[in-house]
Amino acid sequence: xxxxxxxxxxxxxxxxxxxxxxxxxxxxxxxxxxxxxxxxxxxxxxxxxxxxxxxxxxxxxxxxxxxxxxxxxxxxxxxxxxxxxxxxxxxxxxxxxxxxxxxxxxxxxxxxxxxxxxxxxxxxxxxxxxxxxxxxxxxxxxxxxxxxxxxxxxxxxxxxxxxxxxxxxxxxxxxxxxxxxxxxxxxxxxxxxxxxxxxxxxxxxxxxxxxxxxxxxxxxxxxxxxxxxxxxxxxxxxxxxxxxxxxxxxxxxxxxxxxxxxxxxxxxxxxxxxxxxxxxxxxxxxxxxxxxxxxxxxxxxxxxxxxxxxxxxxxxxxxxxxxxxxxxxxxxxxxxxxxxxxxxxxxxxxxxxxxxxxxxxxxxxxxxxxxxxxxxxxxxx
Amino acid sequence: xxxxxxxxxxxxxxxxxxxxxxxxxxxxxxxxxxxxxxxxxxxxxxxxxxxxxxxxxxxxxxxxxxxxxxxxxxxxxxxxxxxxxxxxxxxxxxxxxxxxxxxxxxxxxxxxxxxxxxxxxxxxxxxxxxxxxxxxxxxxxxxxxxxxxxxxxxxxxxxxxxxxxxxxxxxxxxxxxxxxxxxxxxxxxxxxxxxxxxxxxxxxxxxxxxxxxxxxxxxxxxxxxxxxxxxxxxxxxxxxxxxxxxxxxxxxxxxxxxxxxxxxxxxxxxxxxx
Numbered sequence: 001x002x003x004x005x006x007x008x009x010x011x012x013x014x015x016x017x018x019x020x021x022x023x024x025x026x027x028x029x030x031x032x033x034x035x036x037x038x039x040x041x042x043x044x045x046x047x048x049x050x051x052x053x054x055x056x057x058x059x060x061x062x063x064x065x066x067x068x069x070x071x072x073x074x075x076x077x078x079x080x081x082x083x084x085x086x087x088x089x090x091x092x093x094x095x096x097x098x099x100x101x102x103x104x105x106x107x108x109x110x111x112x113x114x115x116x117x118x119x120x121x122x123x124x125x126x127x128x129x130x131x132x133x134x135x136x137x138x139x140x141x142x143x144x145x146x147x148x149x150x151x152x153x154x155x156x157x158x159x160x161x162x163x164x165x166x167x168x169x170x171x172x173x174x175x176x177x178x179x180x181x182x183x184x185x186x187x188x189x190x191x192x193x194x195x196x197x198x199x200x201x202x203x204x205x206x207x208x209x210x211x212x213x214x215x216x217x218x219x220x221x222x223x224x225x226x227x228x229x230x231x232x233x234x235x236x237x238x239x240x241x242x243x244x245x246x247x248x249x250x251x252x253x254x255x256x257x258x259x260x261x262x263x264x265x266x267x268x269x270x271x272x273x274x275x276x277x278x279x280x281x282x283x284x285x286x287x288x289x290x291x292x293x294x295x296x297x298x299x300x301x302x303x304x305x306x307x308x309x310x311x312x313x314x315x316x317x318x319x320x321x322x323x324x325x326x327x328x329x330x331x332x333x334x335x336x337x338x339x340x341x342x343x344x345x346x347x348x349x350x351x352x353x354x355x356x357x358x359x360x361x362x363x364x365x366x367x368x369x370x371x372x373x374x375x376x377x378x379x380x381x
Numbered sequence: 382x383x384x385x386x387x388x389x390x391x392x393x394x395x396x397x398x399x400x401x402x403x404x405x406x407x408x409x410x411x412x413x414x415x416x417x418x419x420x421x422x423x424x425x426x427x428x429x430x431x432x433x434x435x436x437x438x439x440x441x442x443x444x445x446x447x448x449x450x451x452x453x454x455x456x457x458x459x460x461x462x463x464x465x466x467x468x469x470x471x472x473x474x475x476x477x478x479x480x481x482x483x484x485x486x487x488x489x490x491x492x493x494x495x496x497x498x499x500x501x502x503x504x505x506x507x508x509x510x511x512x513x514x515x516x517x518x519x520x521x522x523x524x525x526x527x528x529x530x531x532x533x534x535x536x537x538x539x540x541x542x543x544x545x546x547x548x549x550x551x552x553x554x555x556x557x558x559x560x561x562x563x564x565x566x567x568x569x570x571x572x573x574x575x576x577x578x579x580x581x582x583x584x585x586x587x588x589x590x591x592x593x594x595x596x597x598x599x600x601x602x603x604x605x606x607x608x609x610x611x612x613x614x615x616x617x618x619x620x621x622x623x624x625x626x627x628x629x630x631x632x633x634x635x636x637x638x639x640x641x642x643x644x645x646x647x648x649x650x651x652x653x654x655x
Contacts, residue, residue: 031465032464032465049644052642052644053644053646059642059643059644060642061644063486063487063489066453066454066457067456068457069457070451070457070458070461071457071458071460071461072461073448073458073461074457074458074459074460074462074465075461075462075465076461077446077448077462078461078462078465079465080465082465096451097451097454100451222466223428223446223466223469224425224426224446226425228424228444228447229447230392230441230447230449231447231448231449232447232448233450234449234450239394241394242441242449
């Protein structure tokens with residue numbers, strides 16, 4: 001088999017962010033992709049259309065985003081590792097299917113390459129839509145890559161978390177990251193951790209489909225393996241039966257939100273830079289972490305004790321890590337590329353311990369290092 | 382007491398069903414299990430899909446894999462399932478709302494692609510579960526809870542729509558024709574490609590009371606049968622008059638390549654892979 005047909009393209013590449021997402025997905029075992037054209041996510045669909053037949057997977061160009069997201073849920077229940085990619089306006093449509101996948105506990109991965117309203121300028125304006133857009137109570141896992149390498153890494157991790165926790169996971173990309181070319185190192189297949197959903201270890205007649213194991217997650221067989229499970233959006237009991245009972249409803253939603261909350265340590269990932277003695281800490285996610293890190297380095301050169309907490313997991317909120325830096329620092333800067341959305345979360349956690357200042361930019365452009373540096377200077381005056 | 386042998390096809394503990402007395406959807410459930418039984422359909426490999434609405438509840442009662450609870454998205458679910466595992470038998474139970482209102486575009490696209498699934502459209506001519514609102518299938522001039530002065534819109538001909546879009550097996554029968562309905566479902570299940578069987582059925586609780594001014598299921602069914610004509614008779618009816626009738630028959634049955642994904646290798650000779 002020539003290298004082109006390999007599932008994992010081990011080696012060093014100079015690659016587009018969107019392509020890195022595709023290669024991450026394939027390395028994680030993705031064998032089903034559905035999408036609907038939308039800029040700036042198209043390179044993901046186009047590369048998937050080429051790569052899926054090569055590795056024996058399926059590619060679907062749906063008639064709309066709803067088709068894409070529901071095709072994912074169907075394919076996933078049939079045993080596939082399924083992914084879609086869209087951009088902000090298309091993500092709106094997918095909310096319906098994300099809500100269904102949460103309630104029915106279906107592993108899948110959604111890539112949202114955020115864009116400004118109808119235009120392909122840089123933004124992080126979907127950060128709240130991702131978390132709160134779907135109807136019904138839910139927790140959602142959202143990972144934010146800040147580079148091409150992290151686009152690859154986060155996509156693998158998204159699949160692993162989706163499989164482990166039987167839940168949809170969002171990779172929160174951005175125009176900036178998606179359409180940038182950078183160095184990407186793809187490891188040997190053996191060096192990549194792969195998680196597969198747990199299947200029942202009892203025969204169908206003994207299996208109770210929505211009875212969770214100790215970790216809060218019920219095993220999931222594939223369609224056609226004889227388990228004959230009813231998957232409904234309606235409140236369902238452990239056997240999958242539709243039950244309009246307040247106790248059943250409460251138990252179900254306590255479990256599907258609890259299984260995410262209980263595994264904070266496994267899900268939440270952050271990265272700290274110069275935090276040990278930092279008096280002023282910047283908190284940023286996605287592409288905005290890049291100018292922040294440069295500005296922090298410049299500040300250190302000038303003798304300012306600045307540090308950066310980069311959030312790789314954006315949802316659930318890394319509350320412990322944010323609290324820890326807030327307890328230590330005098331000033332926290334909440335940096336993001338929108339009108340100031342995630343800042344509300346940072347303020348909620350940090351304002352008890354330190355002064356929180358918002359550093360926002362909402363004009364289709366990423367912050368420059370100079371802008372962030374001046375914000376640091378301004379904050380310590 | 383001996384148990385009905387067809388009970389083995391129904392999910393344990395799922396009865397009694399939630400259909401109103403006299404509802405046609407329960408009859409369609411009956412037709413389906415009889416048709417499935419007649420061809421020894423393997424229920425381990427069956428996925429029943431329902432969206433939202435009365436007919437959407439049918440697969441909830443089947444002792445098979447089942448998906449339920451989102452309005453209009455039955456065919457996208459089915460597309461994902463069939464592409465990943467073509468060996469599964471996927472049967473969709475859709476009301477007219479699922480099929481041609483909220484899910485209309487999905488129907489057109491699945492028919493165009495010749496997705497290898499069976500779609501049974503239980504057409505009760507209105508939105509029954511939500512209280513008898515007008516649907517894209519409600520005949521003109523009839524009153525519903527949202528057309529108190531009579532429906533002004535032209536109804537969809539679901540079968541014509543499916544045929545035009547590319548479906549390769551299409552039939553329409555009604556609940557007054559149980560044997561023909563069962564036979565059509567049986568043939569649809571045996572068909573390779575997109576098969577659609579529309580069963581026009583009574584909704585005594587809403588369409589009956591609001592549009593026909595009777596809550597009597599038999600009378601509502603008789604009204605459907607009185608307004609049903611054969612394909613041959615339909616050739617003689619035109620214009621406004623044609624819209625008043627339900628044309629019954631097996632309209633189309635042909636074999637064409639089935640959908641296997643949007644990006645597949647072509648074999649030598651230009652034939653589609655698979």
